[in-house]
Amino acid sequence: MKEQHSVMWGIDDTAKQLGPISQLRVGPFGHVVVIADLNETEALLTRRHSSLERDSSSISIFRTIIPGALLTLKTNEVWKHHRRIIGPAMTSKYLTLTMPKAYDSVGQLIELWKAKGDICGDRSWSAGSDLEGATMDAICGMAFGHPWGVIRQYTHLVRAMDRQRLPVGPLGAIDFKLVAPDLAESTWRIFTSIPLRGPFPRISHFVTRLSASYRRQARLVDQFLDRKLIEARQKAKLLGADSANETADNTLDMMVARELRGEDWMTDEEMKQELFQYLLAGTETSSTTLSWWCKFMTNHPEVQRKLRAHLYERLPDVQNGTPSFEELNAANTPYLEAVVHETLRLARTAGGVSREVKHDMFILGKLVPKGTQLVLPTSIGCEDLSSPVSAPLHTDDEKSRGYKNPQASFWAGPTDAENFPRKVGFWKAGTGLQFDPERWMDQDGKFDIHAGPSMPFSLGQRGCFGKNLAMLELRVFVSQLNVAFFFAPIPESQNIFDRVETVTSHPIYSYIRPVPWSTVEAQGDT
Numbered sequence: 001m002k003e004q005h006s007v008m009w010g011i012d013d014t015a016k017q018l019g020p021i022s023q024l025r026v027g028p029f030g031h032v033v034v035i036a037d038l039n040e041t042e043a044l045l046t047r048r049h050s051s052l053e054r055d056s057s058s059i060s061i062f063r064t065i066i067p068g069a070l071l072t073l074k075t076n077e078v079w080k081h082h083r084r085i086i087g088p089a090m091t092s093k094y095l096t097l098t099m100p101k102a103y104d105s106v107g108q109l110i111e112l113w114k115a116k117g118d119i120c121g122d123r124s125w126s127a128g129s130d131l132e133g134a135t136m137d138a139i140c141g142m143a144f145g146h147p148w149g150v151i152r153q154y155t156h157l158v159r160a161m162d163r164q165r166l167p168v169g170p171l172g173a174i175d176f177k178l179v180a181p182d183l184a185e186s187t188w189r190i191f192t193s194i195p196l197r198g199p200f201p202r203i204s205h206f207v208t209r210l211s212a213s214y215r216r217q218a219r220l221v222d223q224f225l226d227r228k229l230i231e232a233r234q235k236a237k238l239l240g241a242d243s244a245n246e247t248a249d250n251t252l253d254m255m256v257a258r259e260l261r262g263e264d265w266m267t268d269e270e271m272k273q274e275l276f277q278y279l280l281a282g283t284e285t286s287s288t289t290l291s292w293w294c295k296f297m298t299n300h301p302e303v304q305r306k307l308r309a310h311l312y313e314r315l316p317d318v319q320n321g322t323p324s325f326e327e328l329n330a331a332n333t334p335y336l337e338a339v340v341h342e343t344l345r346l347a348r349t350a351g352g353v354s355r356e357v358k359h360d361m362f363i364l365g366k367l368v369p370k371g372t373q374l375v376l377p378t379s380i381g382c383e384d385l386s387s388p389v390s391a392p393l394h395t396d397d398e399k400s401r402g403y404k405n406p407q408a409s410f411w412a413g414p415t416d417a418e419n420f421p422r423k424v425g426f427w428k429a430g431t432g433l434q435f436d437p438e439r440w441m442d443q444d445g446k447f448d449i450h451a452g453p454s455m456p457f458s459l460g461q462r463g464c465f466g467k468n469l470a471m472l473e474l475r476v477f478v479s480q481l482n483v484a485f486f487f488a489p490i491p492e493s494q495n496i497f498d499r500v501e502t503v504t505s506h507p508i509y510s511y512i513r514p515v516p517w518s519t520v521e522a523q524g525d526t
């Protein structure tokens with residue numbers, strides 16, 4: 001793992017060397033069991049989920065800033081209650097209503113990149129913080145109805161810069177150091193306070209909370225949420241319950257309207273935590289995925305050109321920026337869907353998920369005791385890491401001890417292996433790590449979600465709550481950015497694919513050079 005600078009690639013290598021189930025020691029006392037087999041992972045997350053629970057260590061890490069929202073609740077009655085209340089926010093009805101917020105945010109990002117392009121000439125800059133700002137604006141709009149104006153502020157600052165004195169970073173790119181509005185800066189400060197490493201997250205975060213600046217920033221965000229809650233309730237009362245419910249175009253308004261109708265409700269504190277969780281779970285994940293997309297585009301001009309032609313053909317409105325919810329789907333824009341899926345597959349934004357075993361169970365023929373922490377890489381289909389058909393599922397010793405337990409997985413046991421041979425060789429040999437959206441297209445040019453494995457949002461009951469919103473946002477951003485810009489090549493010294501793993505696995509360098517499609521280099525040979 002040290003050699004690869006990545007836990008995720010390290011786990012891939014472990015799986016290649018040790019097979020689909022292995023045990024790693026973590027620190028002096030802990031250990032985790034890694035399951036790197038696609039069928040087994042699917043079975044665990046979907047069919048055997050009642051034997052598993054979200055693991056205590058990740059819960060205690062995220063509880064430092066969100067003590068009681070979906071992400072940090074055990075799968076109990078409270079979790080089900082929260083899901084019932086905010087679940088409708090992911091239905092097509094609400095997503096359709098909130099979609100204009102995503103268009104607003106990407107529109108502002110396009111303006112920012114045009115302003116940067118004007119002063120940068122043919123030099124590149126890093127896309128990372130711009131994308132964080134734009135996805136934060138989008139999520140705020142979708143959650144509370146108003147973006148925080150991060151990108152608007154960045155654009156204002158860029159327009160005021162002296163093009164003769166732009167700061168140049170060590171790799172030759174322009175190093176814009178832009179300051180976001182207070183609320184956004186405070187939220188990022190809270191996110192970065194999450195103690196991702198170290199054995200005692202609660203203690204280390206307690207120390208962080210002693211700092212006056214942290215307390216001031218946390219208070220600012222808390223007061224904002226209080227204010228929004230009051231405003232949303234006043235607005236809903238004026239409109240009346242039914243009309244408030246019909247017109248709600250953000251998650252807070254939707255929750256408040258349901259509260260007013262007496263349907264279901266949460267305490268103020270619960271509501272605030274669920275909304276804050278939107279920011280935590282929805283900003284970095286989307287911006288990281290989009291940063292990877294920019295890198296893939298920069299290296300694949302042919303994909304950019306094909307995508308643009310496809311969008312112009314399928315979406316007459318694309319230039320005006322408002323294709324509808326129904327128009328932006330896999331059936332209507334299959335190549336866009338393929339590009340988004342391929343980006344998610346290779347970005348490996350959330351490299352893995354973890355679970356705790358609730359009682360002794362058999363996994364791939366091994367007895368895994370109660371309390372064990374499982375790590376399930378979400379992108380094991382990237383390479384061919386499944387076990388071969390002939391892998392022994394029970395050792396002779398286990399069989400002689402009568403290991404025919406009722407909780408064995410669907411796939412465990414020699415008979416199942418014969419009847420349901422393990423899927424191996426998902427992609428053409430040696431192509432698994434290449435960026436190739438065509439792998440998701442069938443012979444008739446349709447998008448085929450079953451073409452191969454990919455589970456970037458995880459699976460099952462505790463899989464990503466925001467998947468529908470995230471997919472919509474990615475389709476909106478990718479289509480709008482593609483139509484607005486050609487991502488021109490950048491110097492080799494900046495074209496580095498190294499990762500850093502925090503909450504997500506993001507590129508260390510995300511330099512871009514977006515140019516108008518009218519330029520000669522955008523037109524290329526075609």
Ligand code: HEM
Pocket residue numbers: 054070071072277278281282283285286289349350352353354378456457458459461462463464465466467469470
């Ligand atoms: C590209 C974007 C995203 C990716 C790749 C992603 C991925 C994931 C993954 C892998 C999990 C863990 C699931 C598990 O443990 O099985 C998760 C959980 C979650 N995600 Fe996302 N996510 C994304 C965007 C979003 C957005 C936009 C939101 C909110 C609006 C969101 C809200 C959540 C929540 C609340 C959970 C916890 C669900 C629970 O424990 O019940 N995510 N996400």
